[in-house]
Amino acid sequence: MTNPDQRILHSLERDPSRFLDVWLGEQAASGTMRRDLISEAELRTQSQAFLSALIAALRSGVPFEGGSNHPAWSGVRAQLEDLSRQRAQRGFSFSEVATFVFSFKQPLFSALRESTDGGTELAEASWEANVLLDRLGLYTIEVYQRSRENIIERQRQEMLELSTPVVKVWDGVVALPLIGTLDSERTQIVMETLLQRIVETGSTIAIIDITGVPTVDTLVAQHLLRTVAAAQLMGADCIISGIRPQIAQTIVHLGIDLSGVTTKANLADAIQIAMERTGMRVERQAPGRTP
Template sequence: MNNLTTQILDALQDSKRAAIIAEWIQEARTHNASLPRSAVADAEEIASLLARGLGEGAQADSFKDPKWSALQQLLVNLSRSGAAQGQSAGNTSVFILALKKPLLSALAQGNANTGELPASFWGLTTLVDGMAQFTATTFQRAREEIISRQQEELLELSTPVVKLWEGVLAVPMIGTLDSNRTQVVMETLLQSIVDTGSELAIIDITGVPTVDTLVAQHLLKTVTAIRLMGADCIISGIRPQIAQTIVHLGIDLQGVSTKATLADALALALQRTGWRIARQVA
């Protein structure tokens, strides 16, 4: 056990740990007044696992040692919890870095050999900085996972399949149509065709701001997939400017039924499926 490990373990022993944690929380509050309610409990658990790791022979000047796994897992949990609650990566890292001041003070008070102080300070700084960096990296990874999951959920919510009539489904498209969204639309629509036994699907692009070659290709792929399932497709929402764009780009929609409005598309779908709607005369 090296000198730095001995010094940190001495500072974290049960009789001194409360004072270290109190100074730690005080220092953290100077940088972040809105600490979570669990800050004291989190600090106590971190200090306990820090002492445990050092006692089991973990390297005091490196947080990459596998013997820090218990403390690393705790920091992972704290980072994920903070990300889920909408906290910033800086708040969590600053909380960890605030531990540096009380530990450095303890090392300075307990080190009779002043010549060893620079090495001890450097080793402790490296350890705490490593903990903070590990926390920030984990926080960022957790935030990216949350954003990715939310994007998938938004894609599903923004592409609902609506049953308009017996045997007729509709997908109202709103916003930009890209490859990922087209894939979600295709999978959801095809599964709905299977589940409901529908013969016709209406893709309404009234809410799609622009139609370019890529968007048209996505639409044509979706139409082809629907036809392979034994159903047919109508595209509605073809506004004048979109019609001009399609003609200008030379996009071939031959064989694909198109209508200006969703109402027109529904009327055509009812006609194709043998329905006839009549207004009741009083």
């Protein structure tokens, strides 16, 4: 037997079902097993599928190189990808994911010891097994990492969309409560959403409420001013409300010029001035009268 992979294959093929049991026992004993996140039966199915795919790939005689795209290994890769993706979504940690592959070592070495005569042959086979499993382990982690990044990216996108609601306050008045930090990308979305809603509702006044914006630096102010300028070009006036005392101090210290924009300390004042400008009036009813 010249190809060391064949020794691994040979030892796996001797008794796959017993091997599977030993491996599952190893995973269960590893201490990083998450019974709360994955059921025994599911783990068994996954392990079984991986083992079959690995045996099939080893039979092809093609060696597994790091990131190997060879079709012979596509089954193994698919198994590991599914597993990593699923575990990333369920909230497994790095080591808990890696254990799946690394716990394979112990039973494999035992199996190799039984199927070889010991000595040099065993040492060689062990080394080969080690290299193979390390590569598979690294591959698993890479996919896991990518899945995590995808999840984070998707959540970021959702946050962007969620965080820009434009609400209609009154006929001809829309309000945009801004929450969180304003960066260039968000400003762009905020601007587009606001202008679109101004057109849809035919509003002449837009209130931008920055109560939820933690800090205002020159960049944020510039973004705000650009939004105001764009709204003005379309024929809508902007009022900036929710300026907290600290923010007012920062704006003056930074020398930001907001003189071209109407600013109010809170949303109520902004709504009142918007009402006045659109010719509305809110007044308290005479006491004793009920609506």
